Amino acid sequence: MQTIRSVTGVLLVLLLVLVGFSMPGTAQQPRSGGTLTYVVTALPPSFDAHRETTFATLHPMKPHYNLLVKFDTHNYPKIVPDLAESWTSSKDGMTWTFKIRQGVKFHDGSVLTSRDIKASFDRIVFPPEGVISIRQAMYQGVKSIETPDPQTVVFRLKWAVPSFLDKLASPFNWMYKAEILARDQHWYERNVMGTGPFKFVEYVRGSRWIARKHDEYFERGKPYLDGYVALFITSRSAMMAALRSGQALIEFRGVSPAERDDLRAALGDRLQVQEGPWQCNLIVAFNTKKKPFDDVRVRRALTLAVDRWAGSRALSQIAFVGPVGGVMRPKSEYALSDTELMKLAGYSRDIQQSRNQARALLREAGVPENFSFTLLNRDVSMPYESVGVYLVDQWRQIGLNAQHFQAETANYLATLRAGTYDAAVDFACDFTDDPDVQLSKFVSSDVSPINYGNYIDRPLDLMYFQQSRTADKATRLQVVHQFEKRLLDQQVYVMYVLWWQRIVPHWRRVQGYTVTTNHYVEPDMAEYWLSE
Amino acid sequence: MNRYILARFMLMLPTLLAVAVLIFVLVRVVPGDIVAVRLVLGGSYVTPKVIEAERARLGLNKPIWNQFVDWMLGMIRLDLGTSMWSGEPVAREISIRLQLSLQLAVMATVIATAVALPLGILAAVHRGRWVDNLVQVVSVAGLAVPSFWLGILMILFLLSVFQYLPPLTFTSFWADPKANLAQLIWPALAVGYRYSAVATRMTRSALLEVLREDYVRTAWAKGLAQGVILRRHALRNALMPVVTVIGLEFAFLIGGLVVTEQVFNLNGIGKLIVDAISQRDYTLIQGLMLLVAAGYVVVNFVIDLVYAWIDPRVAYQ
Numbered sequence: 073m074q075t076i077r078s079v080t081g082v083l084l085v086l087l088l089v090l091v092g093f094s095m096p097g098t099a100q101q102p103r104s105g106g107t108l109t110y111v112v113t114a115l116p117p118s119f120d121a122h123r124e125t126t127f128a129t130l131h132p133m134k135p136h137y138n139l140l141v142k143f144d145t146h147n148y149p150k151i152v153p154d155l156a157e158s159w160t161s162s163k164d165g166m167t168w169t170f171k172i173r174q175g176v177k178f179h180d181g182s183v184l185t186s187r188d189i190k191a192s193f194d195r196i197v198f199p200p201e202g203v204i205s206i207r208q209a210m211y212q213g214v215k216s217i218e219t220p221d222p223q224t225v226v227f228r229l230k231w232a233v234p235s236f237l238d239k240l241a242s243p244f245n246w247m248y249k250a251e252i253l254a255r256d257q258h259w260y261e262r263n264v265m266g267t268g269p270f271k272f273v274e275y276v277r278g279s280r281w282i283a284r285k286h287d288e289y290f291e292r293g294k295p296y297l298d299g300y301v302a303l304f305i306t307s308r309s310a311m312m313a314a315l316r317s318g319q320a321l322i323e324f325r326g327v328s329p330a331e332r333d334d335l336r337a338a339l340g341d342r343l344q345v346q347e348g349p350w351q352c353n354l355i356v357a358f359n360t361k362k363k364p365f366d367d368v369r370v371r372r373a374l375t376l377a378v379d380r381w382a383g384s385r386a387l388s389q390i391a392f393v394g395p396v397g398g399v400m401r402p403k404s405e406y407a408l409s410d411t412e413l414m415k416l417a418g419y420s421r422d423i424q425q426s427r428n429q430a431r432a433l434l435r436e437a438g439v440p441e442n443f444s445f446t447l448l449n450r451d452v453s454m455p456y457e458s459v460g461v462y463l464v465d466q467w468r469q470i471g472l473n474a475q476h477f478q479a480e481t482a483n484y485l486a487t488l489r490a491g492t493y494d495a496a497v498d499f500a501c502d503f504t505d506d507p508d509v510q511l512s513k514f515v516s517s518d519v520s521p522i523n524y525g526n527y528i529d530r531p532l533d534l535m536y537f538q539q540s541r542t543a544d545k546a547t548r549l550q551v552v553h554q555f556e557k558r559l560l561d562q563q564v565y566v567m568y569v570l571w572w573q574r575i576v577p578h579w580r581r582v583q584g585y586t587v588t589t590n591h592y593v594e595p596d597m598a599e600y601w602l603s604e
Numbered sequence: 605m606n607r608y609i610l611a612r613f614m615l616m617l618p619t620l621l622a623v624a625v626l627i628f629v630l631v632r633v634v635p636g637d638i639v640a641v642r643l644v645l646g647g648s649y650v651t652p653k654v655i656e657a658e659r660a661r662l663g664l665n666k667p668i669w670n671q672f673v674d675w676m677l678g679m680i681r682l683d684l685g686t687s688m689w690s691g692e693p694v695a696r697e698i699s700i701r702l703q704l705s706l707q708l709a710v711m712a713t714v715i716a717t718a719v720a721l722p723l724g725i726l727a728a729v730h731r732g733r734w735v736d737n738l739v740q741v742v743s744v745a746g747l748a749v750p751s752f753w754l755g756i757l758m759i760l761f762l763l764s765v766f767q768y769l770p771p772l773t774f775t776s777f778w779a780d781p782k783a784n785l786a787q788l789i790w791p792a793l794a795v796g797y798r799y800s801a802v803a804t805r806m807t808r809s810a811l812l813e814v815l816r817e818d819y820v821r822t823a824w825a826k827g828l829a830q831g832v833i834l835r836r837h838a839l840r841n842a843l844m845p846v847v848t849v850i851g852l853e854f855a856f857l858i859g860g861l862v863v864t865e866q867v868f869n870l871n872g873i874g875k876l877i878v879d880a881i882s883q884r885d886y887t888l889i890q891g892l893m894l895l896v897a898a899g900y901v902v903v904n905f906v907i908d909l910v911y912a913w914i915d916p917r918v919a920y921q
Contacts, residue, residue: 117689117691208651209651276773276774278701303772303869307866480636481882482635482637482882483635487635522650
């Protein structure tokens with residue numbers, strides 16, 4: 073009996089060892105050393121994330137900084153400590169107290185205190201004259217920021233902001249040095265000084281950004297890498313060549329299915345591909361000031377004509393789009409279930425019935441057969457062009473003749489803002505599923521400058537306001553869904569086409585990387601290491 | 605001769621001034637706004653107050669004539685202004701890229717001239733024979749194949765056969781000549797081939813024309829050697845149009861290699877022009893266009909001087 077137990081025990085241990093070795097990511101311990109070279113496909117405007125919106129600022133520079141709290145890139149959207157080691161919220165949700173880590177050092181050796189956190193957030197929430205804080209509107213609920221002692225920061229709010237922590241975790245909320253800000257509020261626009269895992273070494277405009285390890289980083293043993301080089305490559309073919317040759321090991325935004333397949337064919341086992349949903353979407357905005365788009369029946373007919381489910385299957389083969397959804401990211405905690413979604417105009421699985429309804433609505437609205445209008449789109453092939461062509465085809469099937477006009481980005485934006493278009497492919501990308509962020513685009517155009525539909529809808533504004541101040545999650549969800557129903561079904565001010573799907577191929581020797589739902593919270597450079 | 609040089613030089617100034625006015629007006633006629641591209645493109649909620657503050661910071665809320673006067677006053681002080689996109693001085697933005705673009709232009713010109721002159725002479729001398737036909741085929745192919753496409757083929761060939769990709773970032777020749785040439789030799793070859801095709805055809809046709817002149821026939825009749833006739837009598841006179849073509853192509857290469865620079869990821873002037881235009885970075889566009897125009901004007905000036913050197917009669921006219 074004893075022998076049987078011993079043999080069983082040995083076998084179990086062997087089995088566990090074998091399982092351990094066969095599971096990806098568990099077998100290898102992080103290895104220190106090496107330089108990670110990666111591609112950034114756009115050029116950063118300034119070095120100051122408080123005033124920028126682009127990943128081109130985040131990807132090369134974010135590793136120089138820390139946030140107060142951050143999204144866990146391995147378990148998005150969980151929020152984990154960064155400079156704050158812990159936090160508490162008062163019962164009424166009006167006061168948030170953060171305890172700051174001790175001994176965190178800036179790259180110049182000085183020690184970070186709550187004064188630096190306050191100075192950074194003061195700049196974001198209450199920017200002084202002449203300073204641009206682009207996300208200032210996200211923090212309207214903040215009354216004051218206090219520092220009772222060097223290790224404590226207290227945020228006092230005007231009302232209980234339900235997603236306050238998510239907003240603080242914005243990857244753009246870099247913590248700067250108070251002393252520098254006191255001297256010159258614009259210093260960070262062209263200089264770098266943070267507490268992050270990597271120190272700035274060199275920037276050659278339009279070419280490369282080089283950084284090396286911060287030896288006194290507060291997380292022991294991290295970062296694993298000795299340094300990194302971000303290569304600015306704006307041409308897709310050059311980016312692909314860089315990845316294929318190994319001159320760059322990863323690009324943190326994403327590639328198209330065809331590009332993924334090319335890399336797979338060229339690199340085989342040396343390549344790993346991570347895919348997942350993306351917090352970006354393509355929508356169609358209707359110019360409600362122009363006939364016949366001022367008529368809700370016409371807008372409804374246009375959304376009814378589009379077979380999103382078939383489109384998802386077809387377009388996901390050629391473009392980085394896929395998931396069908398409403399205003400909230402599919403499968404996120406705020407999203408409608410497929411059953412609920414199918415009750416909204418344009419989401420039915422019975423496309424013939426929907427198109428019959430669409431034709432009837434167009435007749436009722438007096439829109440003639442073969443009515444011509446222009447669909448404004450960006451002249452960016454991926455994924456705008458594919459989706460634009462698909463829409464033109466879908467509308468043709470209900471007797472509408474849409475002309476696909478692809479404009480260069482600045483011209484496209486100028487046309488949208490001037491309100492001289494008929495219908496336009498529009499888009500939104502963000503770092504969080506928070507409804508405050510996701511819905512802000514759709515409140516009345518006299519409130520939101522990025523609402524290009526030119527409509528005023530006070531009930532919609534009221535719902536936005538209500539959800540933004542409802543602490544109870546279930547009630548908030550209800551209001552969000554009411555908002556969604558009014559926007560997409562009752563008024564059809566816009567129509568959602570498809571959400572994006574991220575495809576991030578990287579050389580297998582890049583370890584510690586997990587694809588998240590957006591390219592803003594990446595790269596989490598302290599976590600990455602090279603296996604060889 | 606000095607009066608000739610002075611007259612040519614003085615002509616450059618009104619040309620550049622006219623170009624400056626034209627550029628300033630044209631960039632503002634094109635629809636688009638840097639503030640929208642920078643702040644609104646991502647779809648984030650940005651308040652109108654922020655947008656207005658940014659416009660004020662960039663000076664875009666001033667009347668157009670006021671902006672023009674500011675720019676002109678800056679030009680008098682040799683200050684091209686600050687890039688609206690990066691906040692860096694325009695002169696610095698340009699100087700970073702100019703080194704690469706100039707070197708590439710020089711390399712492509714050397715390659716093109718080294719190929720075009722012997723081939724053009726060979727084709728003219730052996731007119732109608734197989735050598736001439738071969739040169740014609742090679743040069744027509746050079747004209748027909750876009751240099752960016754040739755560049756893509758080169759990259760694919762190097763990657764597929766040798767698993768090699770030229771360096772993607774620029775290293776100065778003085779810092780590391782090997783790395784510098786490893787990056788620039790491929791685009792220089794791709795661009796130089798097309799460039800040489802143009803120059804070869806021009807050399808051939810110019811030389812053929814000169815070879816039909818009476819004084820060349822006289823030289824043949826005197827019994828001079830072919831080399832002497834070509835070198836001393838024909839080539840010198842045939843060089844004028846060839847020099848013009850080489851000069852204008854050189855000026856074009858400074859800012860015109862937009863696609864080739866993209867293919868090889870070269871941080872050059874062409875790429876910067878495209879970026880500046882797509883971002884509606886007015887100050888940078890103005891600086892760059894002025895540079896390109898100045899490039900053409902200076903090259904033309906140099907061509908005029910070379911004309912005078914090749915044919916002294918030009919200076920006296």
